[in-house]
Amino acid sequence: MNESIVWLTIFVLSVFVGIEVISKVSSTLHTPLMSGANAIHGIILLGAILVTGTTDSNLALVVGLIAIVLATVNMVGGFVVTDRMLQMFTRKKPKKVSTGSTGEGSAEGKAA
């Protein structure tokens, strides 16, 4: 089989998988899902490392290092921010508070 066809096959199958795995997402999770997917494409960091590590020119090295910084921000920041969002969904449901003062206490440090 032609090598390009192999790549094309991987691409087409990935398209279907990509649509299929998120087809049942509820609108509640749209924001974290977008943010998580956003972090996943930070994997371009791998590409940035490969091109930067194999270059001989100084200019290319500088450009490559910039690409690495940008890609790392995308990847690391993306995963951390998604986790922060999801933390709030998975936290245990608090017992219903009956007085205002208790509510005040549990809210500490949240607003900032």
Place this chain on the structure above:
Amino acid sequence: MPTWVQLVYLACAVCFILALKGLSGPKTARSGNILGAIAAVVACVVPFIYLRDDLKHIPLILVAIAIGTVGGVLGAQKVQMTQMPQMVALFNGVGGGAAALVALLELEHMGSSTPWFDLAATAFTIVVGSVSFSGSMVTFAKLQELITGRPIVFPGLPIAFGGGLIASLVLSVLLVNDPTVLVGVVLALLGLGLGLLLVLPVGGADVPIVISLLNAFTGLTVAAGGYVLANTVLLVAGTLVGASGTFLTLLMASAMGRSVANILFGALKGGSTLGAGEASDRPVKSAGPEDVAILLGYADRVIIVPGYGLAVAQAQHTLRELVDVLIDRGAKVDYAIHPVAGRMPGHMNVLLAEAQVPYEQLIEMDEINGDFKHTDVVLVVGANDVVNPAAKTSPGAPIYGMPILNADEAQQIVFMKRSMRPGFAGIENELLFDPKTTLLFGDAKDSLGKLLAAVKSL
């Protein structure tokens, strides 16, 4: 590439699929995200092992990674939940920029013997990555209110955009025939310009959909970059994000009753006439916290419609206390969550979850819309467009066709507003002038505090 490396990449690709799958369910979302993060880190460590003798500049690369990590973690930790959408836009933009730079660097190693398809993929990565970068920066500026959230249109914009598109196609063909870095740089600049022209005309309320679309763009860019570098994990991960991002964009657009083309190019046609965007001087009925407290305190059925303004005022906690008091007084109280409440779909759920509002009190639009006509009081806090009847009644309005919460069917409607300024979409809300409507002016947190005290003393 050694076989074990390819196997590790395959495993990483599978992990990304499972991560996306996990992210689409509430129980598995967090572990899905962590799985994705682990796979990403593993995939990036691999070249340091199998290429350890060939990889140059390793100390510099590690420094760059460290800088990026610190920047990313700081940004992600410090951002407030209300500013989440622009943070996602920013992260997405830098990813697109990185992909374009990687493709530019790859161009250096290419010559006339390179297969045309590789060169076409390189051109695609450069252009679309640049579009994603500059487009995301504009969305960031719009959401951060560094520039106006209203559509920015100037005469000749469609021509400039069309011209840029044609020029980038021509240059791509040129690049395929004669790959030089110079043409690549020009393509990148064109892409940056196209990104600006694409996003400037989009109105503030539609920006979240654009973020999602640009996210998909970056995914496809990374996929094309993966093809150029002959790297399966980049190809699979990029394609997954590209496909799911496109699908998610369509889901979001349909939640707003709009088509993606209409969102992107609606303002260009000049057909969607936005309102004046200024305060109106028509008479409204306003009341003090004590009057509203009586309305709420003796109601049996109350529905809260929270909006972005609630979060901006950091009033979620006070609101939750008020609701708790009302429930103690025997009322049935729920929150009606519009799919696009906040700045992104699902954003409001995140903000209320942060204030520890029990999940079961958050009712989605389709489930609660039938309840409004049996509701005594609807309390609208910092929301506007999601209850604007213009979406149903005036075909000229930019939000026409968007499904809304039927707050207008309730017995009484109380709006908590800072001013008469229109909502994010920039159009006036007829519901404000309805005889059933009472307005409570003031900062949401301040007003809710007074309201809470007044209800308690009833």
